[in-house]
Amino acid sequence: MARYTTLYLSALIAGLTAALFGYSVGFIGGIIVLPSFLSHFSLSTLPPSALASTQAQIITSWLVGALFGVPLGMPFCSRFGRKGCLFLAGGLYVCGAGMQLLDFGIGGFKVGRALNGLGVGVGTLGGPMYISEISPPSERGMLMSSYQTILQLSALAGFWGAFLSHSSFPSSSSLQWRLPTAIQLIPGILLLLGACSIPETPSFLAGKGREREAERSLVSLRGVRGEEWMVEGEMQEIRDAARVSSLVRDKNVPFSKELLKPGIRKRLVVGVGLMIAQNMVGLNALNYYAPVIFMSAGFTSVSSSLFLTGVFGVVKLLSAIAFMFVFVKIRGNRFWLPLGSSLCGVCMLFLAYFVHKIPPANQLGAVPHWLGEAKLTLGGVVSVLTVYIFAFSFSVSLGPISWNVCSEIFPLHINAKCCVMTTCTQWLFQIVIAYITPQLLTTIGWGTYLIYVLFCLLTTLFVFFSVPETRNVPLGREMDSLFDDKKDIDEEEEMEEESETTLLLKHGQRERRGSLGVYT
CATH class of the missing domain: 1.20.5 (Single alpha-helices involved in coiled-coils or other helix-helix interfaces)
Incomplete structure (x- = not known):
């Protein structure tokens, strides 16, 4: 494994795009309710409806930025390489963090969040693509799963960072909100510096006709300098795929015509379907509104709901680590995807039942003092445990595997364009979930969870009938054979x-x- 040092370091640097994603999600919910933040931007005097609208705009501007960041990154991926895409992601993210720290008012903060989102969107396109293209088949599952692990770790750091900042600094100090905001600069700057030092992917270089550079990159990534014969077979597969891609480009085959091929359509159905499923089974609803959900389960104090939300993040992180190092090596995608989706559906069903049955009164006893003023009910405890089981089930199935599959199944010559479609789907449905979840919880309450049960069932059926096994399958001809018909x-x-x-x-x-x- 020592010979894979460059490979692991390069994957880690590309994985910093997940840190941009995770920290942005993790810290913002705590920041926008801090007294120092509300006072600094003169929000504390706003009526409740206007304050809620401003807070929603801060969150939504980031999501919209991320959605538009994905197509923005596509020409950089195609023309300047995967490294260029990573560099752009880091640059936009750092600029966005700077805008949030400078005193341009709440409007400037929103613009900074939108720039943050653009950087994250570019990163979610380039990061997984880079990791997939540099990874040998035997290591690809683990390295791609590191993306989800870094995402969950940074999200957890963002949540607890905002939580500790609130506890450590007085409300009169601007450090209370500035310090967690400034921490965004760390992963952004590390990504900028790291993108300058890692090798470009061999597939991209070969696709541009730079075969000697591709060979040097592959030798460096595999750690076989002086033993180049060890990668001759892999390099030949990369050359073959690049030549086919080059001929397609020379023939000026339009992307719309590529989409008519049955094999490409099958891949897009799989990629887009998994990204829709990843959002519609309900995890992002829990991500954005976990405190509200814990309150509806009987933990009515703010301190208790925030504490349980922090534990929710710990469970997701530990599950992602377990998948990366253990579960991904035990069984393939077609085992974990239907199993995880089914368990998510069962958890949502239990959550619907217990939230429906929990009475506002009839408390069974007080919880420990560190959970604040909440009261303990049997249904509330089971509901919380159910949320944690859901987080575990998601984190060993749809969470990492959706990104893994979308980054590896498309042919080289249209990989960037297809990944734009799947990644935009991811962000579009995040926006949908962020918008509809509070309205559903308000209007139909516990029935919201039944809707997610239905989508969990549909996801299980979709995986069973549509998603092939891609674990340990080399990129190129062998991956093509999973999707393409004989004519293709x-x-x-x-x-x-x-x-x-x-x-x-x-x-x-x-x-x-x-x-x-x-x-x-």
Whole structure:
């Protein structure tokens, strides 16, 4: 494993895009309710409806920025490489953090959040794509799962950072909100510096005709300098895929025509379907509104609901680590996806039942003093445990695997464009969930969880019938064989033969020109 040092370091740096994502989600909910923040931006004097609207705009501006950041990153991924995409993500994120710290009023803070979102959106496109393209099949599952682990770790740091800042600084000190906000600069600057030092992906370099650079990159990532023969087979597969992609580009095949191919449609159905499922089974509803949900389960004090929300983050982090190092190596995607989705559905069903049955009164006893003034009910305890089981089930299935699959199944020549479609789907449905969840909880209450039960069931059926096993499958021809029909495969083989013939003809022409030059 020591020879994979460059590989692991490069994956870690690309994984910092997940830190941008996670910390932005984790800290903002605590920041926008801090007394120092409300006072600094003159929000404490607003009526409740206006304050709620401003807080919603701060959160929504970030989500919208992330949605538009994905297509913004696509031309950088295609023209300047995956490294260029990572550098852009870090730059936008750092600029956004700076805008939030400077005194431009609440409008400037919103603009900073939108820039943050743009950087995160670019990162969610480039980060997983980079990790997937540098990883050997045997390590790809673990390295791709590191993305989810870093996301959960940074989200947890963001939540507890805001929590501790509130406890450590007086409300009169601007450090109470500035310090957690300034911490955003750390992962952003590390990503900027790291993107300058890591190698570009061999697939991108080969696709641009820079085969010598691709070979050097692959040798560095595999740690076999001086033993280049060990990667000859892998390099040949990269060359073959790049030649097919080059021929497709030379023929100017429009993306709309590519979408008509059955194999590409199947891949997009899988990718888009998994990203929809990842949001619609209910995890992001818990992410954004966990304190409200814990209150509805009987833990009515703010301190108790916030504490339980922090534990919720710990459970997600430990589950992501367990998947990365243990579960991903035990069984494949087609085992964990339906199992996790089914367990999520069962958890939502239990949550609906107990939230429906919990009476406002009839408390069974007081909880420990560190949970504040909340009262303990049997249904409330079971509901909280159910939320934690849901978090575990999601974090070993849809959470990491959706990103893994979307970053590895598409052909090289349209990988960036297809990943834009799947990643935009992810952000679009995050916006949908953030918008509809509070309205559902207000109007139909416990029935909200039954809606998520239905989507969990649909996800299980979708995975069973549509998602093939991609674990340990090499990128290129073997991945194509999982999705493409015989006609598409025959066309690719013809393109490879055409590519080899073209190369031989060019080589012969160069030899003839060289001979002519000798005799004249």
